[in-house]
Amino acid sequence: MNIVRGITYNLRGLKLAFKTPRLLLLGLLRFAVVVLVTVFSAGLILYYHQDIINLIWTKPDSAWIMWLWYIVAWLVSLMLIGIATILSYLISQILFSVIIMDTMSRITERLAAEQNQEPESIPLLRQFICLVKQEIPRATIPVLVILLVMVLGWLTPLGPVITILSSGVAVIFLSWDNTDLVPARRLQPFSERFRFLLRTLPFHLGFGLLFLIPLLNLLFLSYAPVGATLYYIEHHSKNAEAP
Numbered sequence: 001m002n003i004v005r006g007i008t009y010n011l012r013g014l015k016l017a018f019k020t021p022r023l024l025l026l027g028l029l030r031f032a033v034v035v036l037v038t039v040f041s042a043g044l045i046l047y048y049h050q051d052i053i054n055l056i057w058t059k060p061d062s063a064w065i066m067w068l069w070y071i072v073a074w075l076v077s078l079m080l081i082g083i084a085t086i087l088s089y090l091i092s093q094i095l096f097s098v099i100i101m102d103t104m105s106r107i108t109e110r111l112a113a114e115q116n117q118e119p120e121s122i123p124l125l126r127q128f129i130c131l132v133k134q135e136i137p138r139a140t141i142p143v144l145v146i147l148l149v150m151v152l153g154w155l156t157p158l159g160p161v162i163t164i165l166s167s168g169v170a171v172i173f174l175s176w177d178n179t180d181l182v183p184a185r186r187l188q189p190f191s192e193r194f195r196f197l198l199r200t201l202p203f204h205l206g207f208g209l210l211f212l213i214p215l216l217n218l219l220f221l222s223y224a225p226v227g228a229t230l231y232y233i234e235h236h237s238k239n240a241e242a243p
Helices: 002-019 021-047 049-056 066-113 124-155 159-179 181-185 190-199 201-212 216-241
Strands: none
Touching (some): 002 021, 002 066, 002 201, 002 216, 021 216, 066 159, 066 216, 159 181, 159 190, 159 201, 159 216, 181 190, 181 216, 190 201, 201 216
16 A cells, blocks of 8 residues: 555656646756766766776787686776766765755645745755755665675575565665655754654655656656655654644
8 A cells, every 4th residue: 555655646746746847847957967977977987998997907918818808898897887877876966966856845845835844043054064964874875775785686596586675675765865855854863764764665665666667767766856745744744743
């Protein structure tokens, strides 16, 4: 039931974003930022591909081992591109997407609750610094957990099962990255927000299932803050305010 609810809120958020010009524009902007940073970093690696490989292993003169050098060279390049993609996501998420996502969440909160509940005594600059500081563990912990699951898949004979598990873990954390926007803006402690994730794992899994659809996942990821904010406002905020 909670899995179906997660899918429903993701679709509701997308529908609301398409009907709200500001949300539609911000989602497109977020998509563009992530893609541009990723393409730029990957392009740098490809441009300096030969220099990087020469630092690791100078091109051999023997034709017998030349094929091995080419294989190693491109494996190293693929690994560096993968690392660059992860780092680009973290950089864009912390420095740029946190602002765009928070703005989308604020607009959605005004539409759903007609007001934003946030600390009134905290200056804007300090509030922004708090958001960035809270985004760092929210962005790094999922990456570390996913990498750990991937390593377990390589070291154990349960590779296919681990692959499916890693996909589930990834979409859960991606969903939490969006449902966490409202409590993070209200400066709730990180431990309390993480317990909220553990209590609502089925919902977050359902919300993130749409992120596994090729090509369409870029669309759902760009507008995920809308549906996630609707969920938090309509359920957890009202429950917290109830006597």
